[in-house]
Amino acid sequence: MFYQDSIHKKSVNQKQLALLVDPDKYSQESLALFVELAKETLPDCIMVGGSLVAGSVEQVVQYIKLHTNIPVVLFPGNNHQLCNEADALLLLSLLSGRNADFLIGQHVVAAKAIRDSGIESISTGYILIDGGCSTSVEYMSNTKPIPRDKVEIIVATAIAGELIGNRMVYLEAGSGAINPVSKEAIQAVRQAISLPIIVGGGIRTVEQAKDAYLAGADMIVVGNALEKDRFFMRDLAQIRG
Ligand code: 1GP
Numbered sequence: 001m002f003y004q005d006s007i008h009k010k011s012v013n014q015k016q017l018a019l020l021v022d023p024d025k026y027s028q029e030s031l032a033l034f035v036e037l038a039k040e041t042l043p044d045c046i047m048v049g050g051s052l053v054a055g056s057v058e059q060v061v062q063y064i065k066l067h068t069n070i071p072v073v074l075f076p077g078n079n080h081q082l083c084n085e086a087d088a089l090l091l092l093s094l095l096s097g098r099n100a101d102f103l104i105g106q107h108v109v110a111a112k113a114i115r116d117s118g119i120e121s122i123s124t125g126y127i128l129i130d131g132g133c134s135t136s137v138e139y140m141s142n143t144k145p146i147p148r149d150k151v152e153i154i155v156a157t158a159i160a161g162e163l164i165g166n167r168m169v170y171l172e173a174g175s176g177a178i179n180p181v182s183k184e185a186i187q188a189v190r191q192a193i194s195l196p197i198i199v200g201g202g203i204r205t206v207e208q209a210k211d212a213y214l215a216g217a218d219m220i221v222v223g224n225a226l227e228k229d230r231f232f233m234r235d236l237a238q239i240r241g
Pocket of ligand 1: 020172173174175176177199200201202203221222223224225
């Protein structure tokens with residue numbers, strides 16, 4: 001339970017930073033550089049996963065665990081992306097969509113393996129919000145994102161997640177989104193629920209990261225921007241406060 005405990009504890013005072021590794025976007029060399037920089041900047045966790053991963057989640061998790069003490073959290077796009085050596089797993093229910101497979105179907109397929117692994121599984125309401133372009137998660141899940149300006153729908157979806165017992169809410173604009181989740185949406189969700197809020201998708205500047213934190217995100221997730229500039233993690237680590 002260390003991860004869930006830590007997000008609750010830290011979310012009172014300290015903002016958290018998760019760096020996302022999509023195994024398909026990293027070579028052996030670039031992963032090695034990523035890990036060296038992560039050891040220096042100490043994010044709160046490294047998430048591993050993606051909407052469509054052809055490579056090995058397991059190899060990436062093992063490499064990170066071998067070379068760092070940073071918690072590794074699985075961010076699985078489907079039931080194949082499991083690895084017993086990870087510290088925790090976000091059990092994502094795609095609440096914004098109406099595709100039962102991503103609400104519960106994938107979970108049923110993976111349930112026994114997750115339980116047997118003993119890995120901490122964190123029930124997370126995953127809310128996809130339009131980020132100004134079509135994203136992999138939208139295509140792969142065959143669901144529509146919530147329109148960016150429909151804050152009342154985003155809020156109602158987050159409240160539903162809290163009511164049905166999710167332990168965290170993830171506001172997602174999609175990897176590589178043109179527009180990150182708006183400050184207005186984060187603020188409104190922050191006021192409406194008491195769960196920890198994760199925000200990701202399209203965060204590529206320090207200003208955008210600060211905006212998400214100030215609006216009420218407990219944790220931000222950054223992936224794409226690091227694939228282009230690994231050193232960006234140094235700037236991000238400094239603004240957690
Ligand atoms: C994607 O929220 C994460 O699922 C991170 O998005 O890759 O755009 O940083 P980026």
